[in-house]
Amino acid sequence: MIRIAIDAMGGDFGPEPIVKGTLEALKEKSFQPILVGKKDEILSLLPKGYKDKILIVDADDVIDMGDAATDALKRQESSIYKAIELVRNGEADGVVSAGHSGATMTLATLRLGRLKNVLRPALVTSMPTKSGKRSILMDAGANVDCKAEHLFQFGIMGYYYAHDMYKLDNPRVGLLANGEEDSKGNEVTKEAFKMLEGQKGFIGNVEGNNIFDGSCDVIVCDGFIGNLVLKASEGVASTISFFIKEYIRKSPVAITGALLMRKVFKLLKKQIDYAEIGGAPLVGIKGCAIVSHGKSNPKAIKNAIFQAIRYVNTGVNEHIENRLEELKK
Amino acid sequence: MIRIAIDAMGGDFGPEPIVKGTLEALKEKSFQPILVGKKDEILSLLPKGYKDKILIVDADDVIDMGDAATDALKRQESSIYKAIELVRNGEADGVVSAGHSGATMTLATLRLGRLKNVLRPALVTSMPTKSGKRSILMDAGANVDCKAEHLFQFGIMGYYYAHDMYKLDNPRVGLLANGEEDSKGNEVTKEAFKMLEGQKGFIGNVEGNNIFDGSCDVIVCDGFIGNLVLKASEGVASTISFFIKEYIRKSPVAITGALLMRKVFKLLKKQIDYAEIGGAPLVGIKGCAIVSHGKSNPKAIKNAIFQAIRYVNTGVNEHIENRLEELKK
Numbered sequence: 001m002i003r004i005a006i007d008a009m010g011g012d013f014g015p016e017p018i019v020k021g022t023l024e025a026l027k028e029k030s031f032q033p034i035l036v037g038k039k040d041e042i043l044s045l046l047p048k049g050y051k052d053k054i055l056i057v058d059a060d061d062v063i064d065m066g067d068a069a070t071d072a073l074k075r076q077e078s079s080i081y082k083a084i085e086l087v088r089n090g091e092a093d094g095v096v097s098a099g100h101s102g103a104t105m106t107l108a109t110l111r112l113g114r115l116k117n118v119l120r121p122a123l124v125t126s127m128p129t130k131s132g133k134r135s136i137l138m139d140a141g142a143n144v145d146c147k148a149e150h151l152f153q154f155g156i157m158g159y160y161y162a163h164d165m166y167k168l169d170n171p172r173v174g175l176l177a178n179g180e181e182d183s184k185g186n187e188v189t190k191e192a193f194k195m196l197e198g199q200k201g202f203i204g205n206v207e208g209n210n211i212f213d214g215s216c217d218v219i220v221c222d223g224f225i226g227n228l229v230l231k232a233s234e235g236v237a238s239t240i241s242f243f244i245k246e247y248i249r250k251s252p253v254a255i256t257g258a259l260l261m262r263k264v265f266k267l268l269k270k271q272i273d274y275a276e277i278g279g280a281p282l283v284g285i286k287g288c289a290i291v292s293h294g295k296s297n298p299k300a301i302k303n304a305i306f307q308a309i310r311y312v313n314t315g316v317n318e319h320i321e322n323r324l325e326e327l328k329k
Numbered sequence: 330m331i332r333i334a335i336d337a338m339g340g341d342f343g344p345e346p347i348v349k350g351t352l353e354a355l356k357e358k359s360f361q362p363i364l365v366g367k368k369d370e371i372l373s374l375l376p377k378g379y380k381d382k383i384l385i386v387d388a389d390d391v392i393d394m395g396d397a398a399t400d401a402l403k404r405q406e407s408s409i410y411k412a413i414e415l416v417r418n419g420e421a422d423g424v425v426s427a428g429h430s431g432a433t434m435t436l437a438t439l440r441l442g443r444l445k446n447v448l449r450p451a452l453v454t455s456m457p458t459k460s461g462k463r464s465i466l467m468d469a470g471a472n473v474d475c476k477a478e479h480l481f482q483f484g485i486m487g488y489y490y491a492h493d494m495y496k497l498d499n500p501r502v503g504l505l506a507n508g509e510e511d512s513k514g515n516e517v518t519k520e521a522f523k524m525l526e527g528q529k530g531f532i533g534n535v536e537g538n539n540i541f542d543g544s545c546d547v548i549v550c551d552g553f554i555g556n557l558v559l560k561a562s563e564g565v566a567s568t569i570s571f572f573i574k575e576y577i578r579k580s581p582v583a584i585t586g587a588l589l590m591r592k593v594f595k596l597l598k599k600q601i602d603y604a605e606i607g608g609a610p611l612v613g614i615k616g617c618a619i620v621s622h623g624k625s626n627p628k629a630i631k632n633a634i635f636q637a638i639r640y641v642n643t644g645v646n647e648h649i650e651n652r653l654e655e656l657k658k
Contacts, residue, residue, distance in 0.1 A: 130571050144507060144515045178473060178556040186473045186553045208560025212568040224515045225554060227507040229561045231537025236565040239541040242459050243600055247593040257589025264576040264583045271572055 008037035010099015021301025069102030094288030094308035117324035121284030131214030146222035148191035158218035164314035174206030278303030337366030339428015350630025398431030423617030423637035450613030460543030475551035477520035487547035503535030607632030
């Protein structure tokens with residue numbers, strides 16, 4: 001049975017949504033959850049029937065959003081440190097944390113180590129597209145300054161991630177640039193383009209709008225840009241929703257219209273709600289770590305746990321290692 | 330009377346929407362339009378009463394979207410070349426082109442020259458925000474690889490652009506980064522941060538979502554990122570609109586709802602329609618050049634002409650030059 005360590009303390013709303021999400025996941029799938037955090041608090045949130053189905057690892061310390069990621073290595077009593085150690089020691093197969101994402105990434109990278117030949121692990125987020133399927137953006141924020149060889153590896157890792165996790169035969173990998181033509185790009189992406197040319201699935205440069213139009217499965221960029229694009233996209237969606245609400249509020253006729261369109265808005269929300277996805281896996285480390293949003297609700301935690309289970313089951317890490325080894329030859 | 334040279338040939342739909350937009354602008358404002366392009370074609374589109382109000386400069390050649398921007402300098406008979414020469418020779422005060430944007434920027438930069446002390450001209454686009462006012466993104470695509478001193482100058486130029494064009498007393502200038510904390514950023518933005526610190530209006534790092542939330546008036550980034558953010562934002566808006574239409578189509582109840590919400594969607598469209606704005610001024614050159622979308626409709630051309638008139642009237646170029654000269658001391 002797959003064992004998932006869950007940092008019970010890290011989220012913005014304390015252990016409650018995390019424990020709830022774990023319980024919801026248990027109702028739907030068989031796995032061994034290991035909740036890591038303040039034992040008393042966790043126990044008080046567990047209904048009677050579940051106490052024997054869930055392991056608890058006590059951890060006194062919690063790394064706050066305000067703490068420096070660089071301190072994470074020293075905080076060995078923290079819930080996230082202990083959760084990651086479970087994977088390191090082979091007592092868990094994967095870890096999910098809605099806590100300090102910098103601390104989670106630092107600890108996962110340094111304590112679990114990188115896969116063979118991987119230069120830099122990268123964060124993967126999933127984006128809605130017009131095709132109904134999702135594209136992935138990689139790196140979504142783990143690596144601020146990237147060299148061409150990092151982008152190249154993101155392309156390789158993204159290919160196998162999409163192949164294994166989304167069951168795509170030949171995922172289309174695009175390099176995010178300021179134009180589709182081969183000649184477009186900045187200094188780093190132009191170099192990465194040359195390295196990616198001829199690789200399985202590589203379709204060349206893609207533009208910002210291609211993230212959402214279904215023309216590409218894996219979008220490669222550095223983590224600085226990935227973060228900007230992600231936040232800007234959330235900003236656009238939130239601004240559109242803000243304006244719709246504002247305009248509706250001012251017109252009784254539109255209020256009626258909005259009521260009749262309730263289902264449409266619900267379906268739309270489902271498309272852009274990150275809780276439907278879970279979290280962002282850090283790809284390229286030994287093991288499996290899912291970085292969840294600090295504001296994760298139980299549904300987001302449940303889906304992050306499912307992501308971790310799928311990640312472990314697919315063997316994506318092995319496929320990445322094999323391919324990078326092949327490329328060395 | 331302000332004289333605006335208009336490249337009549339450059340847009341994706343030929344001279345018709347451009348001539349129409351010019352006529353619409355003339356109905357609302359007094360200025361001297363100079364249409365540059367194939368004289369016969371332009372004349373055939375002008376109603377009788379207008380032939381004496383509009384000057385025409387004949388130009389046989391048109392630079393296509395597929396042509397290389399670097400060829401623009403050799404194509405001296407092209408409509409965009411001739412339109413820009415009118416500004417260079419003092420026969421026009423500003424130029425509007427919906428043609429090849431690379432050619433327009435190259436010619437405007439090289440033929441008109443840069444303002445004193447300006448290292449790189451930058452493209453300015455305007456973004457909708459929740460506050461109802463607009464923010465500007467600078468650079469939106471003119472400079473792919475930027476150094477810190479370029480970003481620094483975009484901040485200074487953006488401040489005066491927003492001050493003069495949007496009549497803001499003290500525009501808030503933010504540096505686009507992967508987090509609000511001073512410590513965030515990539516190598517280039519961290520250096521630019523130090524240079525911008527203490528400058529009028531500088532509020533520090535801003536994130537992708539701050540472009541749209543009304544917390545910042547000027548967002549500084551390099552043109553590679555500006556292009557990505559712009560296209561990604563358009564992609565999100567277009568995808569949301571696509572899903573809304575899809576979901577409505579499938580439900581008769583929702584169709585009724587959408588009819589009642591027609592006004593809401595119309596207001597929303599107005600917020601995100603670039604035609605309401607006009608084009609993107611290239612700031613930092615001697616003179617005034619507005620780069621319009623290739624797909625510009627008459628309204629977009631009209632508003633681009635109004636932008637050019639306002640640009641010339643405000644004296645923004647002089648304010649930028651004065652400030653950069655002060656900073657040298």
